[in-house]
Amino acid sequence: MKKFFSVIVVLLLLSASSCQTRVVSVQKPLQANSLDLYQKYTILTNDAKVYKVEVLKQTDTAIYTKNKKGEEVVIDKSNIREVKKLDLLSSIAIGVAAIAAVIFVPI
Numbered sequence: 001m002k003k004f005f006s007v008i009v010v011l012l013l014l015s016a017s018s019c020q021t022r023v024v025s026v027q028k029p030l031q032a033n034s035l036d037l038y039q040k041y042t043i044l045t046n047d048a049k050v051y052k053v054e055v056l057k058q059t060d061t062a063i064y065t066k067n068k069k070g071e072e073v074v075i076d077k078s079n080i081r082e083v084k085k086l087d088l089l090s091s092i093a094i095g096v097a098a099i100a101a102v103i104f105v106p107i
Contacts (some may be wrong), residue, residue, distance in 0.1 A: 024083035035063065035083065043075060044082040051075065 022043065024030045026104075035041060035055050043051045043065075053065035053073055065073045 021087045022082065023085050024080060026081075030077055030080055030083070032058070033084040040086065041065075042084045042086075043080060044084075045079045046081050047079070051080065 022028070023041065024034055028034075035058065037055055038058070040052070040054050042064075043053060045051070051065065051067065051073060053067050053075075055063060055065050056072070057064040061076060061077055063075045065075060067073050
């Protein structure tokens, strides 16, 4: 039973961490309406820094965000390489499918 529970936990963690939608990339440049205010994103900059933040405000040159600690972080738009948004619905669907597969597929 412990092994079964640990398999379920690992599957849920993997599905939750892997289902991110790429909002901005080299192929999809940053537009004025690319990011929604008060939504959480993972932002990767050109200098390889990763920010997990909530977008508070956007200007023509910068994005004003808040990190998990509540600190304000200002990110220059020209320094952004990639932006990902967590796709919660897909994560839940994959997790449920993984659990169903473990339960209903005979070993």
